Amino acid sequence: MLKRVIEFFRVLGELRYLIPVMRYKFPDPEDPASLAHTFQATSNKFAERPFLYFEDEMWTYDDSNKAANILSTYLISTGVKHGDRIILFMENRPSFVISLLALNKIGAIAVLINTSLTGDPLIHCINSSDSIKCIVGAEQADALEDVLDQINITKQEDFLWSKDTDQYSLPDWAIDLQAQLDNSNDKNLDETNSVKAKDVACYIFTSGTTGVPKAAICPNQKLIAASINIKMAGYRINEKDCMHNSLPLYHSTGLMLGLCAVVQAGASTFIKRKFSATSFWDEVQKYNTTALVYIGELCRYLANLEPSQAEQNNPLKVMVGNGLRPDVWDTFKDRFQVNRIVEIYGASEGNALFMNLLNKNKTIGMTNADVALIEYDVAEDEVLKANDGFCKRILNHDPGLLIVRIGPNAVFNGYTDAQATEKKILRNVFDKGDAWFNTGDLIKTVDVGYALGKTHYQFVDRIGDTFRWKSENVSTNEVGELLNGFKDVN
Incomplete structure (x- = not known):
């Protein structure tokens, strides 16, 4: 009986977080609203606060906003305009985030390509999107080179090669993107004022479990609504928090529930090319990550590890994601002492989002x-x-x-x-x-x-x-x- 009474009052206490979500109104389709608008507002408020941690790099909100403006200005000079589709084929790293923001500032559509794709699936995703240019990370150039003669982007100036580490050299079929940029063009763009909530922010390809990958349409309205709600009632984070995000940013979980939620809060995030179970807890401790965006498979790897010193007294307080198995759920609550698990259910192309906002056990909410x-x-x-x-x-x-x-x-x-x-x-x-x-x-x-x-x-x-x-x-x-x-x- 006592447990029921305690649970009753605990749930009542959740109302202060739920009421804003229940009262939330989607942006009007004609409203000037986008990820770019949100990012610029956050950058104005928290200019010098850390936004991205990646390997040995740290980017502030102001650094990132200026870099996106510089890239946007260049893209416009090459003829990219509102509604154009641009391939973004790159691993998780700051250049991916900057490119995404730059395209959103213009109102162009970022076509997010799975970095594990090669051959026919890669050809399908590129050609079906009817894109006019491709921003390709140096680390993905080999996969793209293998299909060059079968895709509908053909001109050298339309392949924008983004430098990675020194192990990669510029291929003869692309141009060096960094070499084209004018760093003096770092002011916010007037074009962003014309970007509306109804405009498409990106295409996110489904996994293709029922056929070839299909491009799900993700408008600004959806990107904003999902990230605001999960920030307010899911994570409940603010500018003092840091999120661990090693999920692919070309998928909705890593992007909408991870990166975009961070921007809404003015928080910082550690991003990684690929998840590593063995280094995870060291990263959590190093960057003091209080939040985690997850998929179930990632959590299973962590649960199967032998106990370590790094997992003790860890700062993780909340995790949001999908696919957490019941037995692994118990491990994160009991062994890793994560107080709040917000399992969600949704689809990139779907029109509903389930969230475990009341912090119940083993439910999508x-x-x-x-x-x-x-x-x-x-x-x-x-x-x-x-x-x-x-x-x-x-x-x-x-x-x-x-x-x-x-x-x-x-x-x-x-x-x-x-x-x-x-x-x-x-x-x-x-x-x-x-x-x-x-x-x-x-x-x-x-x-x-x-x-x-x-x-x-x-x-x-x-x-x-x-x-x-x-x-x-x-x-x-x-x-x-x-x-x-x-x-x-x-």
Whole structure:
């Protein structure tokens, strides 16, 4: 009984963080609002505060803003304008962040390419985006060179090579970007005033688990709303905090839930090319990182490490991300003493975000979106319908297909491919004329105790990762969790 009373008052205390989120209004599509606007405002307020830590470098907000202005001015001089698409093919490093900001200041669209892509998938992502230029990191030049004769960017002056370490030399098919820049052009651009919330900030490619990678459209409005809300009610960080971010910035978790949330707070962030479990805790201690943006796989690697001195008395107080397995969740709470775990659920192309804002255990939390769980036949790979032709809601804690109503407060921006976008929409679900985004995921409701009357959910599995066994639907995710529970399984 005492635990329930304590939990009741703890949850009530969360209201001071939740009320601003519930009252939050998306920027009007015509508003001058973007990541660039936010960054400039943050830079004005915290000019000399650290923004980026990377290897042996430290960039202040002012350093970064000026560098982005210099690059923006050059790009405009080459003919880049509002709405143009520019490939950004680079590992996590300051030049990636500067390039992203520079493009956003112009209103150009950053086409974010997975750095592990080669061959046909790389060709597809470049050509399907209809981009006019490519900013390529020196470390990615070899992969790009292998497909040069098959992509639709052909001129040397349209390949902007960004120097990395001294081990790389400028290829003869590109120009040295740094050599083109005029460092005196470091003032904010007038063009940024014309960038609106409705404008597309970037294309983020899906993983391609159901076919070739598809470019999800990410407007400024979505980038801003997601990062503001996760900063306010998720991380609850401010300018004194530092985030550890070793997730790829070409994906939405590392970008929106990581980098953009940092900008909203005026905080600093340690970024890394690739995650390393063995150096993680040393980095946390060195940079005093109080926040972590994660994916479940990253956390599993850390949980499997032998205990170390560096993990003791670590400064981590909050982590936000997705895919955290229940057993690993316990490890981070108990062994690593992370007080707040905000598991989220969403998709780059999706129109809803679930967040564990009440700091409950082993749940993706709640959402303000209008969602439903409907019956789905895994064996036949189809939605089940009642005699009246409409879908059947799940009314208990059984798994169901998660769908999200498409509307003014839950816009489905979809993909650059109109046919792929339409395939993700279910129509006439409960009423004639209604439209819902099909997440392709099985979700269930869970009892988490007192939660302000808000329904909480738990991820079950992707539709394609579920199979039938003895007339029952079996989740490969749940099988994995069971296997992970055995001491001999590592």
